[in-house]
Amino acid sequence: MKGLNGALSDNNKANPVEGVIASGGSPVKYVIIGNSAAAIGAVEGIRQIDRQGEITVITNEPHHTYSRPLISYLLLGKVTEENMRYRGDGFYTENNCTLMSDTAVAEIDAGKKQVVLAGRARVPYDKLLVATGSSAFVPAFEGLDTVPSKYTFMSLNDARSLGKALDKSKRVLIIGAGLIGLKCAEGILDRVSHVTVLDLAPRILSSILDEDGAELVQSHLEGKGMEFKLSCNIKCFEKNTAVLENGERIAFDLLVLAVGVRPNTALLKGIAEIGRGVVINEKSETTAADIYAAGDCTQTLDVSSGQSRIMALLPNAYMQGECAGINMAGGGKGFNKAIPMNAIGFFGLHIITAGNYNGDVHTVKGDGNCKRLYYSDNRLNGYILIGNVEKAGIYTSLIRERTPLDTVDFALICEKPGLMAFAQEDRMLKLGGVAR
């Protein structure tokens, strides 16, 4: 079956062994800083190879591993805190790892190979993974300190605090019409009196949508009752009022700051190379010996553009983390298929995007749906699907695999994503598992 999933055929997994022994003769000590997708991927990666090594997971949050993107669904009432769990209750026990929750890390002593906790206790490691994620970026708006009720929207604790403050009398101002700001808006819309979303950019979701697509989604959200203030800059805050550069004043009760995120790289400062994020290679190694990094705190190669960038997305985080774990345990795995990609929906309108939007464009619009495929030099660079998103993965795979478009029926695949567009022998391999 190995060759069947072409997407991963270049990844070599080492054969599992009963235990990897450190040079001192004792089981390997693995330490993971972080407890989200990348960290969990690493635990599962390590355990594919090494069942004996000691794994310690350190997190400054007081929770069992949970799915961060679900915080908006929690406010929406679509999930409970119990089913936000990213892995089952028995995860840490089943994987024989020690969870140190509610524990802050002060620094990494790379010379002594120890993690120094905020209380100055030291945790020794043979292999270390930094999976510290990212934090909300809060600009130094003038008068922000005068705002009595302000929130960021990144963690379960953020969602709990915001959730407690919501009621039908509250007017909410959200700064930032990106993925986080809009999912927050969707989550709270029916629980408050009014939601206004403000952004400096002229369109919503500017990192993943073009103008037409953004307009389509915006009018859908306006139809549900959200109000948008775009191309607007905050001049200052005066308690419960935002004063805009254009002189307009917006009164609010609750302020949500969703301007952007910054990777948490501080622990590796002076230890490993940091660009915008921690620089890692396709084995999830940093430039420092025995220190790996994965997930939102890192920057890595975007194969759709050939550029190194931060791609703070859960699937990439898990796959980088798993790859790190396998390599920490002595396996040989490369993850070199990271691309920007997003699946997101608002009130039943689904959006899937991937790659970058350079090159020629093929557009199909109508019936509330929009499809845009961007291509150049015989390769698919990226796509935007709004509305009908069925079989989007066929397009994603063309981008991730850098499939030459002259090997598929591009006209057919533009019209309808499917395996039909591939050569018959490729189809036989994909569906028959063996070459015929």
Added chain:
Amino acid sequence: MKRVYVNEKWCLGCHLCEYYCAFAGTNEKDMARALRDIKINPKINIEENGGVSFAVSCRHCEEPLCVKSCITGALTVSDGVIKIDRDQCIGCYTCILICPYGAISTSDDGAVQKCELCVKTAAGTPACVKGCPNGAIVFEERG
């Protein structure tokens, strides 16, 4: 492990696999009665174009991108079978974004759906395989 394999040379494009798949989820005894007047939404789908047709369903990949990408943990692997916990799924469609076969699809209740080799319904041979009149869909071990 045994998987569903498809040979397009034998596929008649009759769509019976889709009906057997939809029927397998109903717990009814009579297929005609169970599927009368409803629009079926099966987990196996026929692609057809210019005289060529074949069925597509989950490949149960050894390195399942959908499971690795699932943001809730709703997709898991159990004895090689990729399963969906439809109560855990919140319908974000990240799996639809990543599946290179287009084998995971939407459903009316919001959660995604996919072939689970009939492990949750009839034991033994998957219904699409049993129902294929021309042996174009088989359930067997291959290298």
